Amino acid sequence: MRQDATAPARDLGVYVQVPFCQAKCTYCNFSTGVFPRKNFRPYVASVCREIGEHASLYRAEGLAAWQQEPPPFAADTVYVGGGTPSLLEPEDLGAILEAVRSAFGGAATEVTLEADPETVTEEKAGAWREAGFNRISLGAQSFADPELAGVGRRHRRADIFAAARHLSAAGLGNISFDLIAGLPGQTADSWSGSLDELLSLVPAHISIYLLEIDEGSRLGREALAGGRRYGAPALPDDDAAAEYYDLACARLLDRGYEHYEISNWALPGFRSRHNRKYWRREPYLGFGAGAHSFDGVERWANTHDPAVYVAAIGERRLALDERGRVSKVQALEEELFLGLRMLDGIDLGEVERRYGVDLSDRVRSLAEEGLVEWTGTTLRLAPARLTVSNEVLVRLLPGEEMPGTSRATV
Numbered sequence: 001m002r003q004d005a006t007a008p009a010r011d012l013g014v015y016v017q018v019p020f021c022q023a024k025c026t027y028c029n030f031s032t033g034v035f036p037r038k039n040f041r042p043y044v045a046s047v048c049r050e051i052g053e054h055a056s057l058y059r060a061e062g063l064a065a066w067q068q069e070p071p072p073f074a075a076d077t078v079y080v081g082g083g084t085p086s087l088l089e090p091e092d093l094g095a096i097l098e099a100v101r102s103a104f105g106g107a108a109t110e111v112t113l114e115a116d117p118e119t120v121t122e123e124k125a126g127a128w129r130e131a132g133f134n135r136i137s138l139g140a141q142s143f144a145d146p147e148l149a150g151v152g153r154r155h156r157r158a159d160i161f162a163a164a165r166h167l168s169a170a171g172l173g174n175i176s177f178d179l180i181a182g183l184p185g186q187t188a189d190s191w192s193g194s195l196d197e198l199l200s201l202v203p204a205h206i207s208i209y210l211l212e213i214d215e216g217s218r219l220g221r222e223a224l225a226g227g228r229r230y231g232a233p234a235l236p237d238d239d240a241a242a243e244y245y246d247l248a249c250a251r252l253l254d255r256g257y258e259h260y261e262i263s264n265w266a267l268p269g270f271r272s273r274h275n276r277k278y279w280r281r282e283p284y285l286g287f288g289a290g291a292h293s294f295d296g297v298e299r300w301a302n303t304h305d306p307a308v309y310v311a312a313i314g315e316r317r318l319a320l321d322e323r324g325r326v327s328k329v330q331a332l333e334e335e336l337f338l339g340l341r342m343l344d345g346i347d348l349g350e351v352e353r354r355y356g357v358d359l360s361d362r363v364r365s366l367a368e369e370g371l372v373e374w375t376g377t378t379l380r381l382a383p384a385r386l387t388v389s390n391e392v393l394v395r396l397l398p399g400e401e402m403p404g405t406s407r408a409t410v
């Protein structure tokens, strides 16, 4: 279908993946790694080329929406994540933002850089601001040094405070801090202490994640298979981690934070606009090794291997690990699974109409158990039962093909 050239450009999220880290944290299940610095610049050059030539690369790949006129997208949010993108030289990060501006316009209002505390210096913070970043996502994780050391983090508590100082002095006071609940050795006291220290910095935005235990990390494998090397025996149990999460919910609410997504809190006016696109199924394009994209029709993901990625872009082609047109069933599952992560909930009536389904029996039984709140047509997770949100979401999903739809993956 040819795009209407007069149609207003749709807002787009641009994500750039930088898969380089200084060391591999024991709990990390991302496709990131430790690479020599000499690899950084060729990688950045490939990312800039992928951004600049995205329309022809997508067309060559056969992505449906890009076969004729490129869709009129304008980037309103940019997120450079990883990995540890703050390891890159500021001029390389500037080159990435310049490539985004050339390809998608310069009107992005939220431009985020992920940074690890020990990589932040006064000079770098100033250069990031100069390059166009206006928001920093800082991987604090904990304020207890033994917990940080135990999982192989390079920074310590003092680095978090120093980073916050440098960033604020450079005019980058819009900082989101990440914390992890459930680290080895974490106790109710140490968790409460981390929350206190975090709140003393009055963050604009806070993300709190429960530690994931799976086979994708060394710590996860040890927890599943046994062993002591990575501290698995000192992991808090599920009940303790849930208590830590509940304590965070209460403490942050008390301090005026809006709990707007299962793992995210913000002071009024500081919700993440970029991440909201993922939960609302709005279009975003990802560049770099392992980056995911969704153009409203198809989802695809670049290969995770940086060397394979750089070689492919050098040959003016994409190397994809995954690609699939989103079926109607999948789209409905995403509406529920992603949409309900936001505590404002979803318009269930509108979703049912759009997908031609009736979920009222499932919703009624969840509401009777106090797991969801169903008011008018709005459905939301019950704020007091967020630690069982996965169970609720699984029970809501259709789990079967809807008439007239089929799963289609390439």
Ligand code: SF4
Pocket (backbone or CB within 6 Å): 020, 021, 022, 023, 024, 025, 027, 028, 029, 030, 032, 082, 083, 084, 116
């Ligand atoms: S810094 Fe982040 S991406 Fe890198 S190893 Fe640690 S958790 Fe993984």
